[in-house]
Amino acid sequence: MTAIFRNLALAATLAALAGPGFAADPALGKAKARQCSVCHGKDGIGKDPEVPNLAGQSAFYLEKALKDFREGARQDRRMSLIAKPLSDEDIANLAAWFASFKITVEVPQ
Numbered sequence: 070m071t072a073i074f075r076n077l078a079l080a081a082t083l084a085a086l087a088g089p090g091f092a093a094d095p096a097l098g099k100a101k102a103r104q105c106s107v108c109h110g111k112d113g114i115g116k117d118p119e120v121p122n123l124a125g126q127s128a129f130y131l132e133k134a135l136k137d138f139r140e141g142a143r144q145d146r147r148m149s150l151i152a153k154p155l156s157d158e159d160i161a162n163l164a165a166w167f168a169s170f171k172i173t174v175e176v177p178q
């Protein structure tokens with residue numbers, strides 16, 4: 070009996086370590102990203118000097134930035150409001166969407 074509980078506890082711990090119980094879905098992120106494009110562009114390139122590019126940024130970084138805005142560790146009058154209602158799943162999907170953009174860079178001579 071206790072062995073079963075121990076195994077269940079172990080399974081729960083492993084599941085928690087494996088991360089959230091969903092796989093990030095860039096297609097759902099694309100749908101959610103419609104509300105971002107007015108500032109960050111449909112192409113993920115900021116439309117204003119104050120707005121950073123999201124295209125091709127790593128999903129890890131995008132997720133961290135959105136969670137920091139949502140939880141108040143990072144503050145911006147626009148992003149703090151925008152990130153507040155996003156779930157962990159929304160954030161993972163949005164990050165997967167913008168991270169999937171292909172970008173090329175030309176370094177000046």
Ligand code: HEC
Pocket residue numbers: 101102104105106107108109119120121122123131134135144145147148151163
């Ligand atoms: C009203 C304009 C506006 C909208 C709409 C908007 N953003 Fe932003 N976003 C900004 C600005 C401005 C910043 C830079 C904030 C700062 O200076 O810290 C930013 C920063 C970010 C960053 C941090 C990027 C970095 O390089 O650190 C992420 C990630 C981000 N936005 C994602 C989103 C997502 C996802 C959406 C849609 C759900 C969205 N934003 C909608 C204006 C906007």
